[in-house]
């Protein structure tokens with residue numbers, strides 16, 4: 226298995242002069258295809274900023290992000306949007322489901338945005354893997370937090386991304402539900418050969434990862 230994701234001298238600075246915040250300060254890292262990596266560190270250590278840059282959501286001040294050797298900040302903004310939708314899935318702490326449409330419609334939404342056909346067998350398998358079969362025609366408001374996050378995970382995986390990024394995906398869930406959700410996320414990623422990068426505060430979840438990257442003041446202190 227090769228390197229899928231690479232950061233080289235990656236920096237994000239906010240402000241200037243004495244007010245400058247080095248949110249991410251010269252980070253180098255490599256993540257292998259199929260790997261499950263947990264990013265940990267105190268609040269304010271730069272985890273979200275790093276994840277957003279790795280996922281194509283936020284342009285670095287300097288440095289490079291390469292996915293399969295391609296610098297994702299080279300092409301223009303539009304190219305990056307398309308690239309992101311096809312190759313990368315995101316899961317956030319707030320589930321960000323569309324409240325007016327049902328579970329099935331939320332899950333397949335990214336396919337519509339991308340003008341792609343629904344691969345029914347794959348979507349069905351995803352639904353079963355995440356235990357959402359009984360809830361397909363419910364609105365998000367009729368679901369528990371754990372169920373809503375599982376819908377958000379299905380939505381992130383529906384485009385068959387190579388890499389799934391999750392920023393504290395269990396931040397709003399109790400510890401038992403957190404373990405359950407991450408176990409399902411890990412199982413799906415393994416089943417479909419996806420690379421998983423999760424920011425977490427939860428020691429149990431970090432334990433499930435193949436490797437932990439520790440950030441302190443914008444710098445990697447353990448790879």
Ligand SMILES: Nc1ncnc2c1ncn2[C@@H]1O[C@H](COP(=O)(O)OP(=O)(O)O)[C@@H](O)[C@H]1O
Nearest residue numbers: 239246248266267268269270271272273274275
């Ligand atoms: N848009 C922004 N403008 C100014 N400072 C920011 C911005 N986003 C993040 N920061 C600062 O960068 C640092 C890292 O933030 P963040 O990546 O959100 O940390 P974490 O996710 O580890 O809690 C913090 O000091 C934060 O205040």
Ligand SMILES: [Mg+2]
Nearest residue numbers: 272273274392
């Ligand atoms: Mg954060």
